[in-house]
Amino acid sequence: MALPRSPLYLVTQREALPPGVSLEQCVQEALQGGVEIVQLREKHADSREFLEIARGLQTICDAAEVPLVINDRVDIALACGCRAVHLGQSDLSVKDVCALMPTAKSIGVSAHDVSEATVACATDDVSLIGIGPIYATTSKSDAKEALGPRKLARIIDALRAYERTLSSANGRVSIVAIGGINASNAARVLHMTCNFDTGETEAGLAVISAIVSSPRPREAAQSLSDILADYRSEGRSHKPSREDLLANVVRLHDSSRESGGLLHHITNTVVQNQCANVALALRASPIMSMSPEEAGDLSAILGCLVINLGTLTDDSLRVMKEAGRHANSNKKPIVFDPVGVGASAFRQSKTDQLLDHVQMSIIKGNAGELAALSGDKSVRARGVDSAGGFADPVKAVRDLARQERCVVVLTGQIDYISDGMTVIKLSNGVPHLGNITGSGCATGTCIAAYASAAHSMSTTMRATVPQASIWGGGDMLSAAVGGILAMTVAAEIAMEKQPGGPSTFTGHLIDALYNLTAQNLVERARVEVV
Numbered sequence: 001m002a003l004p005r006s007p008l009y010l011v012t013q014r015e016a017l018p019p020g021v022s023l024e025q026c027v028q029e030a031l032q033g034g035v036e037i038v039q040l041r042e043k044h045a046d047s048r049e050f051l052e053i054a055r056g057l058q059t060i061c062d063a064a065e066v067p068l069v070i071n072d073r074v075d076i077a078l079a080c081g082c083r084a085v086h087l088g089q090s091d092l093s094v095k096d097v098c099a100l101m102p103t104a105k106s107i108g109v110s111a112h113d114v115s116e117a118t119v120a121c122a123t124d125d126v127s128l129i130g131i132g133p134i135y136a137t138t139s140k141s142d143a144k145e146a147l148g149p150r151k152l153a154r155i156i157d158a159l160r161a162y163e164r165t166l167s168s169a170n171g172r173v174s175i176v177a178i179g180g181i182n183a184s185n186a187a188r189v190l191h192m193t194c195n196f197d198t199g200e201t202e203a204g205l206a207v208i209s210a211i212v213s214s215p216r217p218r219e220a221a222q223s224l225s226d227i228l229a230d231y232r233s234e235g236r237s238h239k240p241s242r243e244d245l246l247a248n249v250v251r252l253h254d255s256s257r258e259s260g261g262l263l264h265h266i267t268n269t270v271v272q273n274q275c276a277n278v279a280l281a282l283r284a285s286p287i288m289s290m291s292p293e294e295a296g297d298l299s300a301i302l303g304c305l306v307i308n309l310g311t312l313t314d315d316s317l318r319v320m321k322e323a324g325r326h327a328n329s330n331k332k333p334i335v336f337d338p339v340g341v342g343a344s345a346f347r348q349s350k351t352d353q354l355l356d357h358v359q360m361s362i363i364k365g366n367a368g369e370l371a372a373l374s375g376d377k378s379v380r381a382r383g384v385d386s387a388g389g390f391a392d393p394v395k396a397v398r399d400l401a402r403q404e405r406c407v408v409v410l411t412g413q414i415d416y417i418s419d420g421m422t423v424i425k426l427s428n429g430v431p432h433l434g435n436i437t438g439s440g441c442a443t444g445t446c447i448a449a450y451a452s453a454a455h456s457m458s459t460t461m462r463a464t465v466p467q468a469s470i471w472g473g474g475d476m477l478s479a480a481v482g483g484i485l486a487m488t489v490a491a492e493i494a495m496e497k498q499p500g501g502p503s504t505f506t507g508h509l510i511d512a513l514y515n516l517t518a519q520n521l522v523e524r525a526r527v528e529v530v
């Protein structure tokens with residue numbers, strides 16, 4: 001029986017069953033809900049009891065045509081006629097298991113980092129690797145530090161890159177993510193494991209308590225199986241042309257003028273007023289709220305959340321995490337502006353925490369900020385400003401979009417936008433934008449206004465990146481193009497009013513944003529799909 005590639009994988013734990021429920025009942029129901037592999041894991045049973053349970057589950061799994069895997073105990077697997085085992089790092093080696101069980105059909109191995117994962121996949125004998133723990137878990141007493149979905153993605157990327165170097169006929173190993181996964185965090189895990197070339201997840205989900213401890217294991221399995229299905233069936237849509245993009249921007253512009261959304265800003269104290277005025281000029285409704293207590297209520301009605309790191313404190317980080325969590329579970333877009341992230345170790349480490357916790361839809365920053373996010377030391381930052389640029393900005397935005405699985409916007413004299421596949425170059429704008437504080441922050445507000453429109457039009461406008469559609473609920477690539485065009489084209493119109501300096505320029509800029517038409521955007525757009 002071949003293993004499914006990204007399976008819903010149940011690991012048993014009798015101690016976690018609700019009172020009165022037998023393991024057989026639980027597994028039976030879980031199989032009806034869509035579980036595709038069952039692993040029998042018994043840490044406290046004696047050998048005879050273990051074998052008896054294994055035989056019972058083997059019968060149930062055979063009837064459902066689902067593979068049963070025995071954790072750790074090759075002797076039990078041999079005795080019950082099961083030819084699949086799963087091994088931890090301190091269990092028997094793969095080589096020893098192959099010697100004991102030459103007829104093994106499937107060997108799985110647990111891994112916590114790139115080195116353990118690559119060692120496991122170097123041999124033809126391993127067909128599945130379980131990577132974890134992804135989140136903190138109570139199901140394993142000796143569990144290592146939680147990896148989080150971003151580290152999981154990096155391990156999978158490294159593993160797949162390593163597989164490509166293998167000259168043997170090794171097939172691609174199946175991967176499952178394990179540790180603290182449940183219906184509320186599963187989509188984030190799958191989002192981060194999506195392969196950019198196929199649009200499908202590279203990993204399945206292994207769960208213990210989310211199914212075993214549920215009073216309704218069939219429904220619990222079914223909801224996880226439905227989430228997985230979203231990440232298997234999404235086809236990748238075509239790369240948009242310049243004409244497609246501009247047509248999308250026009251639709252977003254018209255929609256936002258008709259009914260602008262609510263833009264919840266968690267932003268810095270320097271630009272609050274300016275961003276609220278920019279939102280109003282674009283017919284959106286701003287609300288600057290810093291209370292975690294109301295983040296849930298706001299999330300239910302908002303069009304887009306803006307998270308801006310400008311004057312970060314531990315208190316504001318708490319609000320960002322709480323609002324981000326709500327926005328993610330309500331599938332609302334989030335625009336993240338990592339202002340000055342490279343300026344201090346404090347900002348860098350808090351940003352890492354935030355990105356582990358919240359899936360952004362769009363990240364917008366100058367070169368210094370984006371270089372800090374991607375760990376590129378070649379671009380320097382000066383506080384909140386950038387003191388240089390990328391040697392290859394096209395590659396920089398594409399790579400960061402792939403790393404963070406979202407749309408990335410690089411601002412500067414030339415702006416670049418990528419969803420990880422397509423890169424768009426925008427050359428509108430005027431130098432005065434660099435002479436007023438917070439023009440980048442206000443650009444984040446412009447992008448949020450178009451992202452809100454994209455979210456509300458998500459049923460009619462399909463995203464180019466399937467996984468972005470899950471988190472932004474709409475075409476975030478076109479929204480980013482719309483937001484940048486709005487700011488830079490309005491700035492060009494403002495300059496034509498001949499402002500005396502940065503202060504009058506700011507006034508003209510708000511007026512130009514207020515009077516901006518879709519025709520202005522299309523006629524002036526200097527946009528190129530690279």
Ligand SMILES: Nc1ncnc2c1ncn2[C@@H]1O[C@H](COP(=O)(O)OP(=O)(O)OP(=O)(O)O)[C@@H](O)[C@H]1O
Binds near residue numbers: 414438
């Ligand atoms: N020299 C320039 N010529 C044209 N457009 C520019 C220039 N400098 C900035 N812009 C535009 O200004 C907007 C803000 O980008 P910028 O890179 O200045 O943000 P930032 O550094 O994050 O700003 P801040 O920290 O003040 O908020 C972008 O839309 C960008 O296109």
Ligand SMILES: Cc1ncsc1CCO
Binds near residue numbers: 270437
């Ligand atoms: C100057 C400044 N300092 C923190 S945020 C901010 C606004 C521009 O990013």
